[in-house]
Amino acid sequence: MSRKSIGFLVLVLIAVAGGVVVGTLIRDRMDHRRMVEMNQRAPRTLLGLGDDLPDVTLTVAGGYTETCAELLSERGSIVLFLDLECPPCVVMCQRWQRALDDGEVDDTQVFGITNHPQDAVAAFLSENNITFPVHQDAAGEFRKQYEVDRFPLEVVVGASGRVRSLSYDSVSPVDFNDLAQRLAD
Numbered sequence: 001m002s003r004k005s006i007g008f009l010v011l012v013l014i015a016v017a018g019g020v021v022v023g024t025l026i027r028d029r030m031d032h033r034r035m036v037e038m039n040q041r042a043p044r045t046l047l048g049l050g051d052d053l054p055d056v057t058l059t060v061a062g063g064y065t066e067t068c069a070e071l072l073s074e075r076g077s078i079v080l081f082l083d084l085e086c087p088p089c090v091v092m093c094q095r096w097q098r099a100l101d102d103g104e105v106d107d108t109q110v111f112g113i114t115n116h117p118q119d120a121v122a123a124f125l126s127e128n129n130i131t132f133p134v135h136q137d138a139a140g141e142f143r144k145q146y147e148v149d150r151f152p153l154e155v156v157v158g159a160s161g162r163v164r165s166l167s168y169d170s171v172s173p174v175d176f177n178d179l180a181q182r183l184a185d
Contacts, residue, residue, distance in 0.1 A: 045146055
């Protein structure tokens, strides 16, 4: 093979490698944009702003049951509705785990709700290093009665027990000053 051919081959390989890198960067940015766009277009649940969080009975670790009212913090709560197989749900859980680790919220103020069985919940928490509890809505009451069927859904519940905000956005940064006001209400 001549030097020209080898030089041309090296040039082609460099161009292909560069294209792969640029393509990966574009794809990664598009995935993020697509996730934000999808979250913004997500349909709304029947949970309403200003309404009390429904007092659904949940199965907690160990197979015990508690109602949402028993789980809510006196200082307000962030309730995450999750599908454990949903990548944006993992992102949302990691965001709230960082907030807990950084002391932005108290460990009694964040919990998740899912329809997945307790063994799947335990595996999810372990695999993703999540320390806040995720409880099981075994009867699917939130899905059936309140049309909570798009995930992840973040619900901020004020100290009063009333829903103060709902969001399907798992990637935007949290304004902790605004959150503190909503939690205190």
